[in-house]
Amino acid sequence: MLAPAGAIRPTGTWSLAARAGDFVYVAGMRGIEPVSGALADGEEARIRLAFRNMAQIAASEGAALADAVRIVCYVTDMARLRPLVNKVQEELWAGAPFPPRTIVEVAALNQDDIFEVEGTFYAPRR
Amino acid sequence: MLAPAGAIRPTGTWSLAARAGDFVYVAGMRGIEPVSGALADGEEARIRLAFRNMAQIAASEGAALADAVRIVCYVTDMARLRPLVNKVQEELWAGAPFPPRTIVEVAALNQDDIFEVEGTFYAPRR
Amino acid sequence: MLAPAGAIRPTGTWSLAARAGDFVYVAGMRGIEPVSGALADGEEARIRLAFRNMAQIAASEGAALADAVRIVCYVTDMARLRPLVNKVQEELWAGAPFPPRTIVEVAALNQDDIFEVEGTFYAPRR
Numbered sequence: 077m078l079a080p081a082g083a084i085r086p087t088g089t090w091s092l093a094a095r096a097g098d099f100v101y102v103a104g105m106r107g108i109e110p111v112s113g114a115l116a117d118g119e120e121a122r123i124r125l126a127f128r129n130m131a132q133i134a135a136s137e138g139a140a141l142a143d144a145v146r147i148v149c150y151v152t153d154m155a156r157l158r159p160l161v162n163k164v165q166e167e168l169w170a171g172a173p174f175p176p177r178t179i180v181e182v183a184a185l186n187q188d189d190i191f192e193v194e195g196t197f198y199a200p201r202r
Numbered sequence: 203m204l205a206p207a208g209a210i211r212p213t214g215t216w217s218l219a220a221r222a223g224d225f226v227y228v229a230g231m232r233g234i235e236p237v238s239g240a241l242a243d244g245e246e247a248r249i250r251l252a253f254r255n256m257a258q259i260a261a262s263e264g265a266a267l268a269d270a271v272r273i274v275c276y277v278t279d280m281a282r283l284r285p286l287v288n289k290v291q292e293e294l295w296a297g298a299p300f301p302p303r304t305i306v307e308v309a310a311l312n313q314d315d316i317f318e319v320e321g322t323f324y325a326p327r328r
Numbered sequence: 329m330l331a332p333a334g335a336i337r338p339t340g341t342w343s344l345a346a347r348a349g350d351f352v353y354v355a356g357m358r359g360i361e362p363v364s365g366a367l368a369d370g371e372e373a374r375i376r377l378a379f380r381n382m383a384q385i386a387a388s389e390g391a392a393l394a395d396a397v398r399i400v401c402y403v404t405d406m407a408r409l410r411p412l413v414n415k416v417q418e419e420l421w422a423g424a425p426f427p428p429r430t431i432v433e434v435a436a437l438n439q440d441d442i443f444e445v446e447g448t449f450y451a452p453r454r
Contacts, residue, residue, distance in 0.1 A: 077425040089417035090429035094397040096450035097350055098223055101398040104430030145220040146227040148320070150432050154310045165215035173203040177216035178230030178320045180276050181310035184406050184433035194400070194430045198222035224349055271346040272353040274446070280436045291341035299329040303342035304356030304446045306402050307436035324348035 080136030084110045084129055093133045100137045100197040104150070105130040106189050115189065119157065123191045124164045130195045131168070139197035142172035146196040149179040157190060206262030210236045210255055219259045226263045226323040230276070231256040232315050241315065245283065249317045250290045256321045257294065265323035268298035272322040275305040283316060332388030336362045336381055345385045352389045352449040356402070357381040358441050367441065371409065375443045376416045382447045383420070391449035394424035398448040401431040409442060 077091035078100075086092060086103075093102040107115055107122030108129065116125040131141050151157040158179060165174060175195075185192050203217035204226075212218060212229075219228040233241055233248030234255065242251040257267050277283040284305060291300060301321075311318050329343035330352075338344060338355075345354040359367055359374030360381065368377040383393050403409040410431060417426060427447075437444050 077427070086426075089414045089421070089426045091426050093428050094450075096397040097452070099397075101428050101448070103398075103428030104400075104432075145222040145225075146320075146322075148430070150430075152309075154312060158312065162215045169215070174212075174215045174217050175203070176219050176227050176229030178274070178276075178318065179312060180230075180308045180318065182432045183309050183404075183435050186406060186410065186431060192430065192432065194398075196227070196398075198220075200223070271348040271351075272446075272448075274356075278435075280438060284438065288341045295341070300338075300341045300343050301329070302345050302353050302355030304400070304402075304444065305438060306356075306434045306444065309435050322353070324346075326349070 078133065078136060080133055082110060083133050084108050095137055098198060098200040100134055100139050100199050102130050102133050102195045104192040104194040106192050115187065119190060120160050120164065123160050126191055126193050127164055127168050130193055134195065134197045137199050139199035141169055143197045143199055144175035144195050145198045147175050147177050148194045149177060150182045150185060150192040151179065152182060152185060152190045154181040204259065204262060206259055208236060209259050210234050221263055224324060224326040226260055226265050226325050228256050228259050228321045230318040230320045232318050241313065245316060246286050246290065249286050252317055252319050253290055253294050256319055260321065260323045263325050265325035267295055269323045269325055270301035270321050271324045273301050273303050274320045275303060276308045276311060276318040277305065278308060278311060278316045280307040330385065330388060332385055334362055335385050336360050347389055350450060350452040352386055352391050352451050354382050354385050354447045356444040356446045358444050367439065371442060372412050372416065375412050378443055378445050379416055379420050382445055386447065386449045389451050391451035393421055395449045395451055396427035396447050397450045399427050399429050400446045401429060402434045402437060402444040403431065404434060404437060404442045406433040
């Protein structure tokens, strides 16, 4: 299991990520500040930080956002939050091909949060 | 990222599918007509088209429905829609082994849709 | 598709699990007694049995709980059930590293159940 320096710390019965062969599986990430453990203020900032937490963990195994082969986005309000997810992805992928995505509205997330993203990356061992 | 001819076109920050080694990851598919972009009329037709969209994309990488190794089905009404999902799968798999499935009722899907299916396929490169 | 002796039997259009290369994909498991097909009594017992059903199927392909590289947990009440999931995972993993986890509250599960877990395992062929 992976625990890169500077990443958020799991507080329960889960790990941040696992490498398996050429794949990196990152746990569902939310917009939690790695240092303080607090949720980011504001919906867009919260979503951006969730993606950045995911990206940081993937990067520790040599995978960029462009190497994501599946993301699943969980939102608690499709109409309001999906446009923000799109906006943040445009910004963070910065012209790289977007990954296959599934986006669904769930009833709730932990800590009454609004967004969680789960990413699977392809990062062949050299 | 994959963009096979004849498949639906992504309208946002996502791709239809990605190949990674021997696996093909298809984005969450809904019952959208590839040409018109309209949702299929009727619940059963909508579900069938979602599976067919998934199957068409997988086929472009040499994977049949029998090569699915995981599907996740998102419905907005378990009691009413799960029997339709079962019926459509019986028809489309046509005797081939069914894949491991997870089926959950979510609060909502994009466009107030009723069904979305996400498929992972095993398609070893020749 | 896998159908190990002693495991629950699928009643619909799905298989328990599939091996693909070095990976084992287990279908969403619930707390169903393999012999009687009945749901386990009590929330904690129900959750424990769901994990055990998953573990039993993975074990038939040589994968232990410590070989899980992704689990997705679906609960119908985050506040009440997540602590039970944590407790059961502590018990079953028994000191082994926990896998990356995504946990979301969904609107409903099949049979009005309360918990479903979907696991992906890394089990290289020898």
